[in-house]
Amino acid sequence: MRTVKLSPRAAFSISVEAECITPDRFAPLSLSEIGAQPVWLGNRVMHLSELFMVEGDDCTATAGDVVIQLMGDFSRVKRVGEGMSAGSIEAWGSVGMHAGNNMKGGLFAISGNADDWLAREMRGGKIIVRGDAGNYVGSGYRGEKCGMRGGEIEISGRVGAFLGEHLCGGSIRVQGDAGDFPGAANQGGSIFIGGSTYLPGAEMSKGTITVKGEAKVLPSYQRTEVVELEGEAYQKYAGDLVDGGKGELFVRAL
C-alpha cells in the first residue's frame, strides 16, 4: 500500500484543474516527480507542489496499491480522479467539478460534498459521497447519446438537477432528494432516489428509476401496477411513452 497525501497550500482564487491526481498517474512516480506534475490555475501552468503540499510514501507501486488522501478543501479543484482505473482516492473534505470523470475502476470516497459533473461518463469503479453532490451526477457530455456506462455511485446527501442524464449503464443511489429531471434520456442503468424529485425519466428509453420520496411524474408515463420493493409499496409506471420508451419508473405509493 502506498499512501500519498495532498493538501492545498492556500485558498484558490481561481479554480484549479488537476487531472493528474489519480492513482494511475502517481503510481510509478517518486514524490518529487509527483510534485512536478502540471496543474492549471486558470491559464497558468504550475507544478502540483506549488499549489499543494505533497507528502507520503516515496516509493513506486502499482496503481491498485495507491491511496491518495486529499486533506483540506478541494472544492475548487477540478477533475480529480479523472480516468482512474485502480487504487483509491479519499477526499477528507469537498471536491470540485468533474471529480472521477471517465473513471474506469478503483474507489473514490468523498467525505464532504462533490460539485457538478461528478463521475461524468463513468465506466467502472465506485464513488461514495457522504455529503451532497451538484448537478449532472453520473451524466454525459453535451450532445453525446450515452453518458455513464458502468460503475456505482452512492451519495448520502442530496443531488442537484439532471442526475444520470443519458445514463447507459451502471447504478446511482442517492439517499436524499434529487433536483429536476433525473434520468433524462436514459438508455439503461439504474437510479435510486431516497428523497423526492421532479419529472424523472424524461425521454427515458430503457432503465430503472426508483423514487422513495415524492415525484411529479410526466403525463407521458402510464401507471401500471403497484409492486413491493424492499418491503414498501411502489406505484410502477411505464415510459417515457413519448418516444416509445420501455423504461421502468417506481414511485413510492403513499
Added chain:
Amino acid sequence: MKMIIKGGIVYDPANGIFGEEMDLCIDQGRVIEQAGGEVIDARGLLVMPGGVDAHSHIAGKKVNTGRIMRPDDSRLGTEPRSGVCRPSTGYTVPNCYAMGYRYARLGYTTAFEAATPILEARHTHEELAEIPIIDKGALTLFGNNWQVMECVRDKDIPKLAAYVAWGLRSARGYGVKIVNPGGGEAWGFGANVKSHRDNVPGFDVTPAEIIRGLAEANEMLRLPHSIHIHFNNLGKPGNYTTALETLELLKDIKPGRMRQVVHVAHMQFSAYGGTSWRDFESKAPAIADYFNTHSHATMDMGQLLFGSATTMTADAPLEYGNARLTHNKWSNHDIELEESSGVVPMIYFRKMLVNAVQWAIGLELALLVRDPWKTLMTTDHPNGSPFVNYPEVITLLMSRAKREAEMATLHEQLPNRTTLPVIEREMDWTEIAIMTRAAPARILGLTDKGHLGVGADGDVSIYSIRPEDVDAARDHALVKKALSSALYTIKGGVVVAKEGRILAAPEGRTYWVDATVPDADHDRLMPEIEDKFAKYYSVQLSNYAVQDAYLPSSRVIRAGLSVEPAKSARTLAEVA
C-alpha cells in the same frame, strides 16, 4: 521567392509525366523553367501537384450547423494554438482553422465547397475567408430555385443563362450545383419527388427539365465547370436507374468547353440496386459500364468509410429519412425561393451489411471505370467520412491485399451483394495523381491547378515514399502513413507544411466566375427578379448579393460572352 525541388519522382499526368525523375522550379508563386533559391531535396521521393478536392463540405450554414449541434464531435481532434496555428477542433466537423491545416498536412492545396444557396453565400464566404492556406471556391445551388424553374417552364434558356450568371455573381460562386432538383422545393411543404419525371408541385416542371435547362444554360455561358449534380432518389435502394436515366438525358448536350457536360457528385450513393434495405446490392458494374461507354460524364466516388461521419446535404428529405431511421438528432434548413438542406450525425458499421455494401460500391466504381480521368477520389466530406481519411481510400484503391483484409472484417454476406472481392485491379501512382490532382482540376476547369507545367500555380506535395522502391500494394500501411502527412506541402512556392507541422498559414484565394450575358437577356430577367424581391424574399434586393468585403483575396474567371467558343468541331449554337 525562388525554390527548386530537386530529384523528385514527379507524377504530372496532365503534362504526360508519369513518374519521371526531374527538378521543379518555382518563382513568384508559379512553376517556371529554371530557378535557384531555396533547395528542397526530394531525391527519389513521390512528388505530385498539390491535391485538389472538387467536392467537399467545408464552409457555410450546413457546416456550421453541424458544429453547433455536435459539441460531441467538436471535442475530438482538439489541438491548442501553437506556432502559426490557431486552435483546432472537431473530427467530422472541424473548425475553420483545422480545415486548412489538415488539408495542408495531407498535401492538398485546393478545396471546393460543394453546395451554397445564393441567399446564404455571404456566410459561406465568411467561413472560406477563415480557412487558411488552401485556395477555394464554392458551387452555387440552382436546382430548386423559383426563378430557374420558371425559366425552364417557359423554355427560355437565354433568360435562364442570364439568371445563372446573375446568381453566380451575387453568390460569388464558381459553378452550377444541382441537388435533388425539384425535391428541395417539394420539401418546402414536406414532400419530395420520386423520379426525375415527377411534376414539381406548384411549378409545372419536372426535375429532368430543370437538369437539362441548367445544362444548356451552363454550356451557353461556357462556364469553366459543367453542371454538378446530386441525383434525385439519392440513397434509395434501386436508385441506379435514376442515375442512368438522368445521365442519358444529357448525352446530346454540346459542351461549351473541352470537358464533360455533367459531373456526378458522390456516385456511390446513387449506385444502389435491390428494392429495399433487405435485398440491397451494388449496381456499380452497371454504372461503371455506362461511364466506360460514354464520354459526357464524370463522377466523384463519395467513398464511405467505417466510423463516424456527419451527413450534410441539400437533399433535405434524405436527411429527414436518415434521422428517422437512426433515431438521431436532426437539423433542417429550408431557404426561401432557393433550396433545402439537412444535417444528421451518422456512424457506419462494419457488421451492418448495408454499410459494408456501400463501402464496397465506392471502390467498385473507381476500379471498374477504366479511365481514371473520369473518377475523382472523394468521400463527400463529411458525409462518407472526414477528408483526413483520404489516405485510407487511396490505399484501398492501390492494394487488393488491403481490400481483402478489410472485407474479412465485414458482414459475411458482402460477397453476395458486390463484385468487389473479384476485382484485381490495383491503381498506380499515375492513376492516383489523376484522380486527386489532374482530373479534379480539369473537371472543375481550373487551368492553373492539378499540374506542374510552366505557369501552373506553385502548389506541390512531396511525400516520404519512394515510388520506385516501394510496392504500394504490399506495403499499403507505409503508403497510408506517408500520405497522411506530407513531407512537404508547398503552396504558391511557400512551404506551408513540413512533416506534419504547419510552418506558414498564408491566406488562400477564392475562385468565382463572372459570366457576361447579352444586355437584352439581362434586361428581360431583372423585372422578374425585382418582382420576387418585392413579393416573396424576406430581404431587399440591394442587400442580397455578396459584397466585395467578403472576398479579401479572389481570382475571377470570366465566362459567357467574354469567352471564346470551344475550339472544336462541337461548338455551340449562337448566343441569343
Added chain:
Amino acid sequence: MTESVMIKDAVCSFCGCLCDDINVEVAEGKIQRVRHACRLGSSKIMGHSRMQTPMIRKDGVLQPASFDEAYRRAAEILLAAKKPLLYGWASTSCEAQKKGVLLAEEVGGVIDTTATVCHGPSVIGIEEKGLPGATLGQVKNRADTIVFWGCNPVEAHPRHSLRYSSNSCGRFTEQGRAGRKIVVVDVRETRTAKNADKFVRIDPGCDYEVISALRMLVAGKGDVIVDTVGGALKADLAALAEMLKAARFGAVFFGLGITHSKGRYKNIDNALSLVADLNQHTKFVIMPMRGHYNVGGAGQVLAWSSGYPMSVDYARGAPYFNPGETAACDLLGRADTDAALIVAADPVSNFPRETAAALSKIPVIQIDPYENPTTLLSDVVIPCAIAGVEVEGTAYRMDGLALRLRKMVDSSLPGDEQIIAEIIKNIRELRQKAEGGA
C-alpha cells in the same frame, strides 16, 4: 450647407429581426429621420447621448484618459488575469466578434455571449436534438399555422408579424393573416395572445409536461394523458394537436418564456422533438426569437472559430465548452474569474444580482457607445462607434441569414473591431517585453 441624403434599405441593428428595409435620412453628418423601423429600432438608430472619452479608474474614480492609455491599461489587466472573461458581443458586428475570439486565444480567457441569459438553453437543446428550421421567408410564403410559445413579438419584435409571420403575405399565403391560424401558448394573456386565434394558458414552469402531453396527442397516444396537464385542459391540448397536424406548413417561434422557466433547456429539447414529431404528419419548422440583433452572429463566429457557439474556455490553449461551467454566469457566480472585458452588453443590468455583484470585485473593461450601469463598475471605459450606424459590418438574423450593416454617418470614435485589435497589439507588445527583457 450639406444636403440631406436618403440611405435606403439600411439594416436595423436592434433585434433579431434585422429588418433591412429601413430608410434613413442623413444631413449635416447626423441622422435626421428613420423610416419603416419600429420604435425600438428607430430609437437605436437615432441614438442618444454618447460617451466621448475613454476613462481609467484612478484612486477609485473614473478619470479621462487617451485611447492609447486605455488600450494599454486594458491589455495589462487582461494579461495579468488567470481567467479573464470576455463577455457580451451580441450587439456588435461579426468582424468585432472575430477579433474577440482572437483576443480570447491570446490571453487564455473565456469568451461568452449574451445567449447565456437568453437563448443559451436553446443552444443546449439543439445539441441534443438538432434544429428543424428554415429562413423567415419560408414562413412568410408557406406558413398557414404559427405558434408563439413563451414569446410576445407584438412587444419584443414589433415588425416580425408583418415582415415574416402572422400578417405577412407570400406566394402560397396570399390571404395573409386571414389565411392563417395563430396560436399563443403562454402563462398570461399577452398582447400577442390577444391577437391570436387560439390562446392556451398554462401554469408557470409547466412547459415541459405540456409539450410531452402534446407529443403524445400528436402521436395518437392521448389515452394515457389525464384531464389536466400543467394548467391546461386535455381537451384544449387535443384540439391544438389536431390543429397542428392539420397545418399545411406550421412554424413555432419561441422565446424567453420557455428558455428561462423551470426546465430551461429541457423545454427547448422537448419543443424541438415536438416539431420533429410533427414532421411525420406535415411540414413544421421551429425558430428561436433571438433578442439582440447579432447574438446569432456571435454564435456563428464562435462556432466556426472554436467548434462551439458560446461559453468557450481558452484557458488551456484549446477550446473547452461546458455551459454550467464555462458560461459567464457560472464564472461570475462562483467568483471564478479575475478580470472581465464587457463588449456590447450590460451585464450589471441583465444578470442575476449575485453575478453582477461579482463584477464589482474584479477589474472590468467596458467597450460600449453608451454609459450604463456596467460603466459604474468599470475600471477602464472605452467609448466606441456603433456598428450598423457608424461602422460597416456583418450581422446574422434570427434565422441565420447574414446581412451587411451599413455605415450611415461618420464617427470620430473607433469601432469595436479596431479597439480590440489595438488591445491585442498592446498585449503582444507587453508579452514580447516580458519575454525579451530581464
